[in-house]
Structures are given as C-alpha cells and as structure tokens.
C-alpha cells in the first residue's frame with residue numbers, strides 16, 4: 754500500500770451524504786456508544802453544527818481520489834477524542850491502522866497544542882483495539898457493567 758495514494762483531506766459541505774451513509778452502517782452503529790439509527794434530519798442538524806465548530810475537525814480518508822473512511826476530532830483544551838470508521842467494502846485491508854497513524858501526524862501539523870489523544874472503544878471491538886495499540890496508544894480504562902435480566 755503506497756502512502757502517497759492514501760491521505761486525509763478536510764471534509765467539506767459536499768461530504769454530508771457520504772458521512773450519512775457511513776454513520777448508519779451496521780457495524781458503525783453497533784460499535785458506537787449511542788447505537789440508535791440516525792435519521793437524515795438529525796444528521797443535517799448535527800453536520801451543520803459540527804462543520805462550523807472550531808473544536809471539531811472532520812477528515813475524509815482518500816485512496817487516490819476515492820473516499821474510503823472518516824476520522825473526526827473533538828477537541829477540549831489540550832485533548833482530542835478520535836472517532837473514525839472505514840467503509841465496509843475495504844475493511845480488513847489495514848486502512849484502520851493507517852487512518853489512526855495519519856490523524857496522529859495531522860494533529861501534530863495542524864493542532865500542535867493537542868497533547869493527548871483519546872479513543873473510546875467497546876470491548877467487543879477488537880479491530881479498533883488493535884488499530885490503537887499498533888499506533889502506540891496505551892489502554893488506560895476499563896468499564897464493567899452488570900445488566901439485571
């Protein structure tokens with residue numbers, strides 16, 4: 754895989770529909786902490802707020818001229834939380850690990866005041882766990898839950 758072909762570009766208003774398609778992907782909803790299906794109306798309101806929020810930065814992962822994933826930063830002070838996904842048709846090809854590495858570099862270039870990156874991952878999401886671990890993140894937290902039947 755050539756890294757020249759694989760790059761992040763800043764999202765524009767034209768990305769509203771591709772992000773809507775990706776956000777309701779079955780695995781994306783399963784792995785999200787709020788798993789409800791998102792309506793287009795909700796998405797439009799969310800997108801408009803997000804794209805105009807200086808504390809958020811949305812990028813699209815491009816393989817040459819083809820969009821294959823997304824990563825979004827939500828910044829608070831010197832910390833940034835990372836939300837990301839890879840298009841279903843190209844999962845399992847290594848792009849998840851690549852996108853985490855690329856966003857680490859991008860933050861150093863564009864947001865040098867950010868000192869800590871955070872990824873919140875469900876225990877069942879082994880692929881995402883591996884993407885963070887291979888990019889030298891450390892596991893700092895585990896949450897245990899008991900649900901009454």
Ligand SMILES: CC(C)(COP(=O)(O)OP(=O)(O)OC[C@H]1O[C@@H](n2cnc3c(N)ncnc32)[C@H](O)[C@@H]1OP(=O)(O)O)[C@@H](O)C(=O)NCCC(=O)NCCS
Pocket residue numbers: 780781784836837838839840843844845846847848849850851872873874875878879880881883884887
């Ligand atoms: C998580 C996600 C981004 C990973 O992207 P990907 O391109 O499929 O991941 P990669 O191909 O880079 O694989 C990363 C590692 O996970 C492993 N892996 C991939 N799919 C896996 C699966 N279904 N189960 C277990 N391991 C898996 C790979 O073998 C690789 O491990 P290795 O490098 O140690 O061999 C992608 O599955 C996705 O978009 N999921 C839905 C959204 C999501 O979960 N986002 C993250 C929220 S925290």
